[in-house]
Amino acid sequence: MDLVQLGIAASLFLASHFILSHPLRASLVRSLGAEAFLVVYSLIALVSFSWLMLCYGRVPAGVPLWDGHAPLPWAVASVLTVIALGLFLPSLYRNPALAAAKTAGLDTVRPQGVFLITRHPMMFAIALWALSHILIAPTGRGFVFMGTMIALAVGGAHLQDRKKKALDGKNWRPWMSRTPFWPDVRQFGQLGAIWGLALGLWVLITWLHIPTVGEPAGVWILHHAHVG
Structure with missing residues (x-):
């Protein structure tokens, strides 16, 4: 279960980064302004990466291949x-x-x-x-x-x-x-x-x-x- 949560956290981290960096970037910059967008982008990246690290720490190391x-x-x-x-x-x-x-x-x-x-x-x-x-x-x-x-x-x-x-x-x-x-x-x-x-x-x-x-x-x- 912990490994599944890690996979979900990894998927959300990647998705949020790619979506905010590319498809939604221009429209968000126009609506929020460049500085506000940078703040929002940084917060989402920090939260999603922190959750990824937290999930990683919860997964037992397990037996290496x-x-x-x-x-x-x-x-x-x-x-x-x-x-x-x-x-x-x-x-x-x-x-x-x-x-x-x-x-x-x-x-x-x-x-x-x-x-x-x-x-x-x-x-x-x-x-x-x-x-x-x-x-x-x-x-x-x-x-x-x-x-x-x-x-x-x-x-x-x-x-x-x-x-x-x-x-x-x-x-x-x-x-x-x-x-x-x-x-x-x-x-x-x-x-x-x-x-x-x-x-x-x-x-x-x-x-x-x-x-x-x-x-x-x-x-x-x-x-x-x-x-x-």
């Missing part, structure tokens, strides 16, 4: 997390896919860096982070919660393209033609030194996983196993 701390899932999850950080860090700078970003003049811009990999680096960073957690915690609640994050990220990226084309197709369509939607692994070298920063941040975050979550993660799993 495989050993997430085994060498193969651990290694793959670690690599995916580093890649996610490598995509996320540069996505914070001059990212035209962000809601408040200006697209004027984008039709003449040649993509560089992370945007040669994907035009939605932040969204795919979230999706890869969630996928890595499914690999190391393959439980029912993990599949529902992290699957929700993947659907939010990939579905949100697709809807961002639709919204940007509707608002400013003159600039967004040329940008789409120059940048891939799905991450192009052949362009990973474009990130250069960012990979070093991502790796260092991964080591720090996985170390913080021990005092905050109570479980070792990343390279610290090896350290924990050696000490144990």
Whole structure:
């Protein structure tokens, strides 16, 4: 029953986000005003996500489908997390896919860096982070919660393209033609030194996983196993 409630909470979280972000956004902004809409949107997102987290916490972890701390899932999850950080860090700078970003003049811009990999680096960073957690915690609640994050990220990226084309197709369509939607692994070298920063941040975050979550993660799993 708890898992069913988690599924309902996940569905409502996704539905409210997608509906308010796209089909109803324009009409609500016209009727409420941009600032009031942002307040309403933020409150609904906070309440729905809080309920999702509450339901997640109520579901017993259960028996995992495989050993997430085994060498193969651990290694793959670690690599995916580093890649996610490598995509996320540069996505914070001059990212035209962000809601408040200006697209004027984008039709003449040649993509560089992370945007040669994907035009939605932040969204795919979230999706890869969630996928890595499914690999190391393959439980029912993990599949529902992290699957929700993947659907939010990939579905949100697709809807961002639709919204940007509707608002400013003159600039967004040329940008789409120059940048891939799905991450192009052949362009990973474009990130250069960012990979070093991502790796260092991964080591720090996985170390913080021990005092905050109570479980070792990343390279610290090896350290924990050696000490144990």
